[in-house]
Amino acid sequence: MFTVCKPVGKLAKSAAILATAAFLAACEPGGLGGGPSINTSKPVPVALLVPAGSTNSGDESLARSLENAARLAMSDLQNVQIDLRVYDTAGNATTATAVAQQAVADGAKIIIGPVYSQAANAAGLAVLNDNVNVLSFSNNTSIAGGNVFVLGPTFENTANRLVSYAGQQGKTGMVIVHSNDAAGNQGQAAIAGALTNSRINNAGTVGYDRSQQGVINSVPTIKATVDNTGSDSIFMTATTAGALPLLTQLLPETGVSPATVQYIGLTRWDIPAQTLELPGVQGGWFALPDPAKATAYRQRYNNTYGEAPHPISGLAYDGIAAIAALVSQGNSNALSAAALTQNAGFQGVGGIFRLRPNGTNERGLAVATIQNKQVVVIDPAPQSFSGAGF
Incomplete structure (x- = not known):
């Protein structure tokens, strides 16, 4: 692990x-x-x-x-x-x-x-x-x-599932946001790999140091990257114990609204359950087992x-x-x-x-979103390897 x-x-x-x-x-x-x-x-x-x-x-x-x-x-x-x-x-x-x-x-x-x-x-x-x-x-x-x-469960598996789903939903440009540590770098590589095999453009990568100031400093760069590329989605490696709460608070305040830019998470956004209470994760996508x-x-x-x-x-x-x-x-x-x-x-x-x-x-994996602080499956887990997502 x-x-x-x-x-x-x-x-x-x-x-x-x-x-x-x-x-x-x-x-x-x-x-x-x-x-x-x-x-x-x-x-x-x-x-x-x-x-x-x-x-x-x-x-x-x-x-x-x-x-x-x-x-x-x-x-x-x-x-x-x-x-x-x-x-x-x-x-x-x-x-x-x-x-x-x-x-x-x-x-x-x-x-x-x-x-x-x-x-x-x-x-x-x-x-x-x-x-x-x-x-x-x-x-x-x-x-x-x-x-x-x-x-x-591997980052590659999760990234492939979510990037594939995003493509099916018509997303065209994705910005990768990751922490500058071993897990974040591996997550970034997994997302980038998934994008190379998709119809979605890799619009850029923004890294941040794992500190409050590091996250704060990254937000203007994320906004500029989204604005300059016209991207319609952000794929984050952040965890609930890490930068997820702060990122999902600051990005909407900066003008990167989840109403127009899809937030996607590489980690489970339903664990711990308190994460579901965060305003910024509402409408976000993540993957989970059946x-x-x-x-x-x-x-x-x-x-x-x-x-x-x-x-x-x-x-x-x-x-x-x-x-x-x-x-x-x-x-x-x-x-x-x-x-x-x-x-x-x-x-x-x-x-x-x-x-x-x-x-x-x-x-x-199933793809889920958070609506009214509840997990809602929006694309069920496939029942065979000839099914959706493969």
Whole structure:
């Protein structure tokens, strides 16, 4: 990250729906090279690497939530057995290296996790010669490739979805506004990449230092860029914890009105919920996972474990769902890179997703806006990779 098994009776129907969804994908014909051979008639050894044992506040609860989600997914499986073994990485690369090697020595055929990018990269390198793939919880695409896949939502995925939608709505010119830090620069690159493959003109880029004065200083430049290019949209990398509140306050005051210039966000504008109260975000666009599926997951998790799931815990569910969908086909090469990257993808807790040969992922996202301090979906998440947005 950049910052970062007991079905309930009354939920049997929703559990069955989730279980069925996990098996919608089927392996495509063709050679499936690489990856360890497995016996699909026996429990498949899977290692789950979580950040327990670290000194970072919150890692213990995150580790618990990831394991709970994985076991929730296992409780939904039909005709597939998984032998899940959990290893603590302490949230660091050195321990991740050791436990990844231990997991393979213990028989693991695939690794799910770890969370943090350096640990995920280290785990991948540790088992590269063992031909074992790693489905990490990171969203940092710089570590993707080889035997390492990132399950986390990526800037590229979100940027492509929103730029595509903006083009469909007739937008013609877009200004990119980003923070001058690692996440902001990667976000800017993702938006610029999406624009190169669209009908929308990249009208310019404005960066700002992550300070109140840095944001204030950028506003006249943003206005001048919008005015000089006649742009009809601004794509911001800002987060609620960062510059979003200040930018969306100052831009309208400066004359860049959301009534005439579409505000678009690379991050979730509905988290935390207080963001919805901001006047400047009303009418803005952002992307999010399929709301119905995400809500169903949160309710099942809460009812099963008596607490809310961690926001990224669903990635552990997704990892188990993908593995089970492939193993259910009975192919001994089910966990090879070729199988993992089959185009049909998988159903996860937030909708469809698929892993790409370069180690990144694509997720079917909905486009939402904020109206009267409420989230309103204006373009639903696609239900297959032949649907809208792809």
